[in-house]
Amino acid sequence: MEYLLTGFQHVLTPVTLLWVTVGVTLGYILGALPGLGKATGVAVCIPLTFYLPPVAAIAMLIGIAKGSAAGSAVSAILLNTPGEPSSAPTALDGYPLARQGKAQKALKMGLFASVIGDFLSTLILIALAAPLAQYALLIGPVELCAILLFSLTFIGGLAGRSMLKGLIAAAFGVFFATIGIETETFIPRLTFGLLELDEGISLVPMAIGMLAVAEMVVQGGNARQLDQEAQAFADSSNPDDRRVTWGEWRRCLPVIGRGTLIGAVVGILPGLGASVGSFLSYGATQRASKTPEKFGSGMIEGVAAAESADNAVVPSSFVPLFALGIPGSVIAAILIAALVLHGLTPGPLMFREQPQMVADIYAAMLCASVILLIVGYAGQRLFAQVIRVPIRLIIPGVLFLCCIGAYMETNSIFSIYVMLAFALLGFFSRKLGFSFVTFLIGFVIGPNLELTFRQSLQLLNHDPMRLAGHPIAILFGVLTIVTVALIARSNARLAARQAADSDAVPTQQS
Amino acid sequence: MKKADFVSGLILGVFGLTMLIFVIPAQIETAPEGYISPRLVPNLTMILITGLSALLMLRSLRGIGYTPMDDSSVFFxxxxxxxxxxxxxxxxxxxxxxxxxxxxxxxxxxxxxxxxxxxxxxxxxxxxxxxxxxxxxxxxxxxxxxxxx
Known part of the structure; x- marks a missing residue:
């Protein structure tokens, strides 16, 4: 608590607050634009933070993530095109509200639910991460290796429709992490004689290429369609249609509470992601409603449920990152690069070695929630105009910033080449359904997974029977196998149901 | 998607085998006595990728887990x-x-x-x-x- 109070002293300075505000505003705008998500924003802005003080830098990046999660509701409500997939359930009721002339009401409820979900989830992060980290310190390399393997399998299995493709992407991520000089023998691996690869492939240009550049190419291909969707919308003249009434607040507060809880739990579990959280929350609210049939036709509770869960996922996804050093989401994976860059290695030891820095980040996250409310409320009408900017005018600017972002990390054109190579990989992985999220998480986890795997081999003296002395490792090993089996069975059932549905449609038509 | 999965499985399988047989042995030296081989994890990941790619090809050939909609093109x-x-x-x-x-x-x-x-x-x-x-x-x-x- 003492550290947290000091943290507020460090954060409540004009410079830090300015950068948090810049981050939140930038994130809100990026979130509002379809296709430009929080991961893209954070990846592109990491190099910008090289020259900022550590707390301001991390606070700005977290501000982008929070702003973007909230901003994605804008295009979902006004265009029926979610800024991020996690805002898809917001569009189900938000867009009908906008068509009824109640866009301002839906936007306001989306913002309030986002801020409440985000703020409460940050409190959950603060309450859970440090105690969990104390237990994590008791874990040895064998157990950590099993946990990392489990997390990667879990994430790979859940990302996308095909578990096989998810696992291939995860294996590729780990493989690319092995490039560079091996730390034990100092033997270069797969560097092809290029000195630039001796230290391995840098995460920043890789993430910028896979997330931002690849997405811009896809958006470029769909530019005409996206611009057509940005049609004019009209606001109602009734003041009650432009604000959230007390009656609506009373109906929505329990929904927001439930959404926050669902979002926080989903965020803590690695790999599930904000989309799962928002859809679960929307579904739970619909089931709990006395008028479930009205959902999808403009129920304000639908917006509140989806947005509170969507935004609660972001802070709680930092729980496994802070407590165990395991990134549970792509945003957490990218943030690792920023945290390490600014002298904070995520994991259980950071609470012991740099408690003040951790508290500063917590304080910055809480302040970012408040700033999100202010920026979102004050700039709502302005942000609503952003979506009308033709996408062909946005892509050149984003690509230009991507190049600067990639270049700034090493001051070498080699980073641009890395960015372009992974942009190509990102484009084809998107089109073919290989999860680039799993790839990036595999790449981030890779070095730690290899290190703990090697340590485990030495500790166990290459004898699998010695695993009997590591029950936690056995537990996670079993969990990994069970998870693979369960996900495979669930995917097979889903596919069978979809096949049956698609068979039924032509039969009915004929 | 079904056809695309078969082709991507084939390409990834060939890529994995090429890495295992030619690239990794040529690009990663053997470890000195007493050290764990630096080729270990790259080899393991490539074995995994090759095996999973073969499974992907097999699934797409047998049409397991696909709907008629998956026959449409993925590239526009x-x-x-x-x-x-x-x-x-x-x-x-x-x-x-x-x-x-x-x-x-x-x-x-x-x-x-x-x-x-x-x-x-x-x-x-x-x-x-x-x-x-x-x-x-x-x-x-x-x-x-x-x-x-």
Whole structure:
């Protein structure tokens, strides 16, 4: 608590607050634009933070993530095109509200639910991460290796429709992490004689290429369609249609509470992601409603449920990152690069070695929630105009910033080449359904997974029977196998149901 | 998607085998006595990728887990055209960066992408690169005190 109070002293300075505000505003705008998500924003802005003080830098990046999660509701409500997939359930009721002339009401409820979900989830992060980290310190390399393997399998299995493709992407991520000089023998691996690869492939240009550049190419291909969707919308003249009434607040507060809880739990579990959280929350609210049939036709509770869960996922996804050093989401994976860059290695030891820095980040996250409310409320009408900017005018600017972002990390054109190579990989992985999220998480986890795997081999003296002395490792090993089996069975059932549905449609038509 | 899965499984399988048989042995030396081989994890990941790719091919051949909708193409002409156009703009921009100066590369990237995506208004084509370069100069050169060379 003492550290947290000091943290507020460090954060409540004009410079830090300015950068948090810049981050939140930038994130809100990026979130509002379809296709430009929080991961893209954070990846592109990491190099910008090289020259900022550590707390301001991390606070700005977290501000982008929070702003973007909230901003994605804008295009979902006004265009029926979610800024991020996690805002898809917001569009189900938000867009009908906008068509009824109640866009301002839906936007306001989306913002309030986002801020409440985000703020409460940050409190959950603060309450859970440090105690969990104390237990994590008791874990040895064998157990950590099993946990990392489990997390990667879990994430790979859940990302996308095909578990096989998810696992291939995860294996590729780990493989690319092995490039560079091996730390034990100092033997270069797969560097092809290029000195630039001796230290391995840098995460920043890789993430910028896979997330931002690849997405811009896809958006470029769909530019005409996206611009057509940005049609004019009209606001109602009734003041009650432009604000959230007390009656609506009373109906929505329990929904927001439930959404926050669902979002926080989903965020803590690695790999599930904000989309799962928002859809679960929307579904739970619909089931709990006395008028479930009205959902999808403009129920304000639908917006509140989806947005509170969507935004609660972001802070709680930092729980496994802070407590165990395991990134549970792509945003957490990218943030690792920023945290390490600014002298904070995520994991259980950071609470012991740099408690003040951790508290500063917590304080910055809480302040970012408040700033999100202010920026979102004050700039709502302005942000609503952003979506009308033709996408062909946005892509050149984003690509230009991507190049600067990639270049700034090493001051070498080699980073641009890395960015372009992974942009190509990102484009084809998107089109073919290989999860680039799993790839990036595999790449981030890779070095730690290899290190703990090697340590485990030495500790166990290459004898699998010695695993009997590591029950936690056995537990996670079993969990990994069970998870693979369960996900495979669930995917097979889903596919069978979809096949049956698609068979039924032509039969009915004929 | 079914056909695309088969082709991607085939390509990845061949890639994995090539890495296992030729590239990894040629590019990673053997470890000194008493050390765990540095080839261990790259080999393991490639074995996993090859095995999973073979499974992917098998599933797509047998049509397990696919719906009739999965027979449609995953690549759209407009997206492939955008990929080609933006790749071309990047090629010109990188060449300008290597052989002339960053400023020209930046202008080429912004103007080239604008034109490639269908923007024809001269005012936008002039104002946008000017504005963006000015913002970058203000943020990086003036505010953050760094340079791009």
């Amino acid at each position: 002409r407009s997206e492939m055209m955008a990929l080609l156009k933006i790749s071309g703009v990047f090629a010109v921009s990188v060449a300008l960066f290597a052989w002339s100066m960053p400023l020209l590369a930046g202008i080429a990237l912004i103007v080239g992408t604008l034109i490639a995506l269908g923007e024809r208004r001269p005012l936008v084509i002039v104002v946008m690169p000017t504005g963006l370069l000015l913002v970058v100069w203000l943020v990086f050169y003036r505010l953050l005190g760094t340079v791009i060379v």
